[in-house]
Amino acid sequence: MLSASGGPRLRLTRIQTALPPHRPAEERGAGPAPPPHQQQRERSAPAAPWGCGERPVPLPARPAVPSCPAAMAPMGIRLSPLGMAVFCLLGLGVLYHLYSGFLAGRFAFFMLSEPAAGGPETPRGSALAGAVDLRELLAVSVLAAVRGGEEVKRVREGNVLNAKAKGKTREGAEEQLTSGDLLSNRRMFYLLKGAFPAVQINSEERVDTADQETVSWDRSIPEDIKQKIQPKEVPAESVTVWIDPLDATQEYTEDLRQYVTTMVCVAVNGKPVIGVIHKPFSAYTAWAMVDGGSNIKARSSYNEKTPRIIVSRSHAGKVEQVARQTFGNKTVIIPAGGAGYKVLALLDVAEKNQEEADVYIHVTYIKKWDICAGNAVLRALGGHMTTLTGEEISYTGSDGNEGGLIASINMNHKALIEKLPDLEKTSHK
């Protein structure tokens, strides 16, 4: 199968143009054209310059040519058996180079295309029509996060937020909605939908279909992504994209710009696979793909004994008590806005407005668009984000995550979970 990027198709074309031009049989004076199936065979096995087994000039006594390929050596150069072996090895090397990316993509496709538990089975044959390339999805996700971020920044700098309450959380905190959220959402959604119409996209804000934006993607892939990531195809129906057009809206309204991010996450069969976290006010973007690559890494060390815990400043619940009960009264607690910002606090981010922490804990209800990108980035780098009881979070189906979250990297995540109090019993939520 060919990838949507057209990469393998291009490579096939190159191979075909390297073959001698095909001349119809009649032109060569060979009588009427053979039936179509013979013509096909002719195309796939073109004649050697002087024809296999025949030579233009009778040659004087010469050792028998071992086989036709030896006679096909360019410009009549005769090759010793060793030379032939080298020639063949070179040919194999070129073929391997041309097809290695393509085969890697095919392999990943079969690895990733196992159906979700209980989900519909994808017939292998149908993948041709409905496959998406994760490398392309990553490229457009980065672009969407950046383009959405431009709207977020423009609205904030123009001071025309039009902030209004959109409801309340279960705990009774007011949830804000601004023009920054809506304009960023519109841009991000239509860019992703235009590029991948067959993919399910879940976004924090409602999309106004009467107010469509035509943002087209030129399908170009940034150099850093091209260098680090191989094409990987998966069935479109196994993909769910989660958009958070403005994370830390509360802090955005308070003009605490450092906390604000735009995020895109790609889940395959519910598992977070691609994460993009973009900071619009410092033009910083982190991206990572599981089993692919990233432009971000973990820090070199973490404090496991008395970790600094980063927590919500506006939806904290009883997280501070949980943290102190788990790690002792001396543990440092860092209240901060935004789930994206808090995940970045666990990583190596060279930004002056970025705090550092060792563990991120959230105890109240939270939505999947808030946490999916961070979960994917951590997973790609070998870290973990789970519920407080250690379950993986599935990014399909409902929007909400009920079990709180704990995130860490380069630490014994299981040991951290075992230290946590039983939240159901202690009513720390």
Ligand SMILES: Nc1ncnc2c1ncn2[C@@H]1O[C@H](COP(=O)(O)O)[C@@H](OP(=O)(O)O)[C@H]1O
């Ligand atoms: N109890 C809750 N209910 C609903 N959303 C919550 C929540 N706790 C946190 N969130 C959302 O999760 C994101 C990070 O929260 P926090 O900054 O408090 O850590 C914010 O997203 P948005 O800013 O995208 O709305 C916030 O609204």
Ligand SMILES: [Mg+2]
């Ligand atoms: Mg949001």
